[in-house]
Amino acid sequence: MxxxxxxxxxxxxxxxxxxxxxxxxxxxxxxxxxxxxxxxSAPETAYIFNTLLFLIGGFLVMWMAAGFAMLEAGLVRSKNVAMQCTKNISIFSVATILYYLVGYNLMYSGVDGGYFGSIALWGVDDSGGVASDGTGYAAASDWFFQVVFVATAASIVSGTLAERIKLWPFLLFTVFLTGFIYPIQGSWQWGGGWLSELGFSDFAGSTIVHSTGGWAALMGALVLGPRIGKYVKGGGVSPMPGSSMPLATLGTFILWLGWFGFNGASQLAIGTVADAQAVSTVFINTNMAAAGGVVAAMVLTQLLYKKVDITMALNGALAGLVSITAEPLAPTLGWALGIGAIGGVIVVLTVPLLDKLHIDDVVGAIPVHLFCGIWGTMAVPLTNGDTNFAAQATGVISIGIFVAVTSLVLWLALRFTIGIRCSEEEEMMGLDKAEIGVEAYPEFTVR
Structure with a gap:
């Protein structure tokens, strides 16, 4: 050796x-x-698990911002892709700041059966500590989970108004939407306001999040008008295909994944066996509804148009997800499948309806988030006996009127002051060049 x-x-x-x-x-x-x-102790263990649920659910919902960005990037034309990416990262940032400055306390602090909370900066307050009934959680984890929801509502507006709206007026509207409109109507139910006392139920936000974004988008589309060349004389519709179906598909799958945090963490606790079972049920119902929406949209487009439309299939998934969001816990898997499938049918039927009305929705957000949000909210009493159709209708109508009126006033104010629409020349050039200065695909769009 x-x-x-x-x-x-x-x-x-x-x-x-x-x-x-x-x-x-x-x-x-x-x-x-x-x-x-x-x-x-058992309460301490529950506190840890509840906090973890908020944090995991929060970063899954935050990942939905990437889903919206990719979905919109795929469904707009190549000359507007960078603009949509810019809008989506801006939306999340603006929503985060405004929810800290005013939104959270306006939605949750001192509502007490009323119509809104207090106007104040949010600050970490864990003075309550560990709750003896197992419902405690870190205040910061709750704030994080709530802020990603308001960003989702604002993202809905972005896709509808794509390809013709200026960046800064859009972001100014986002300031009001995320700082005031969303928190005020959200306080009516989730903040313990008057709708919660009436018996209105919206588990994870078919109306509070999705219909709110849908109403704001609809008002914006009406004030903004359609893209140049979208509608031709005689009532015809000129197709404007998106830049990338792979990107749109990726965005849909990201949103589908994020929805498990969106709905699952809305149980708000996982520190007991019952809560763990509830979160699991929410997961499988959420997944089943999305699958039902896809298949229903594919079958219906095949029957109506003799071909399967990939954009309808993608929106069918989102329609199913929005539809089940108001009540993902109470239904059986069969009910979840049916609720999601009806959402898929709604999308296929209402996308051409908007075109007939000359309402230009680039990505189909209004049918998905507004119409399916209403359907999902009204379907809650079918499986949840703790509410009723009158209470659900009151919530849908009151939130709809409030968001539509305030959004319309804001859009009109912006239109007649700083202006919201780019010039015809800028629209034809594409907003990547006109507004952003950086093109997503310069090798294809530069001649």
Missing amino acids: TNTGRYIRLAGMAGLATLALAAPAFAQEVEEVAEEAFTL
């Missing part, structure tokens, strides 16, 4: 001896850590 080999052998034996001597101490340390972990 060489000297090198002898040294290696001796070093190895020394290492084994060291491990043998250290093993009892290491084992004792592990045992102490494990013992400390098991000495946590």
Whole structure:
């Protein structure tokens, strides 16, 4: 044996001896850590799991911002892709800041059966600590989970108004939507306001989030008008295909994934066996509704148009997801399938209806989020006996009127002051060049 080999052998034996001597101490340390972990009280354990649910659900819903960005990037024309990406990262940032400045407290602080909370900066307050009934959680995790919801509502507006709206007026509207409109109507139910006392139920926001975004988008589309060349004389519709179906499909799958956080974490607790079972039920119902929406949209487009439309299939998935969001816990899998499938049918029938009315919705957000949001909210009493159709209709109508009127006033104010629509020349050039200065696909759009 060489000297090198002898040294290696001796070093190895020394290492084994060291491990043998250290093993009892290491084992004792592990045992102490494990013992400390098991000495946590049940409320403390629930607190940890509830907080974790908010954080995981929050970053899944935050990932939906990427889904909206990719969906819109795929469904707009190549000359407007960079604009949509810019709008989506801006939306999330503006929503985060406004929810801190005013939105959260306006939605949750001191509503007490009324119509809105207080106007104040949000600040971390964990003074309540661990709740004895297992419902406690870190205040910061709750704020994070809530802020990603308001960003989702604003993202809905972006796709509808694509390809012809200016960036800064759009972001100014987003300030009012995320800082005031969304929190005020959200306080009516989730903040313990008057709708919650009436018995209105919206588990994860078919109306509070999705219809709110849909109403704001509809008012914006009416004030803004359609894209140049979209509607021709005689009532015809000129197709304007999107730039990338793979991107749109990727965006849909990202949104589908994010929806498990959107709906699942809206259980608001996972610290007990019952809550864990509830979250699991929400997951499978959410998934089933999306699948039902896809298949229903595909079958119906095949019957109506003799071909399957990929854009309808993608929106069918989103329609199913929006439809089940108001009540993803109470239904059986069969009910979830049916609720989602009806959502898919609604999308296929209402997309051409908007075209007949000359309402230009680039990505189909109004049928998906507004119409299916209404359907999902009204369907709640079919599986949840704790509410009724009158209470649901009151919530849908009151929130609809409030959001539509305030949004319309804001859009008109912006239109007649700073202007909201780009010039005809800028629209034909594409907003990537006109507004952003950076093109998404310069090798294809530069001639």
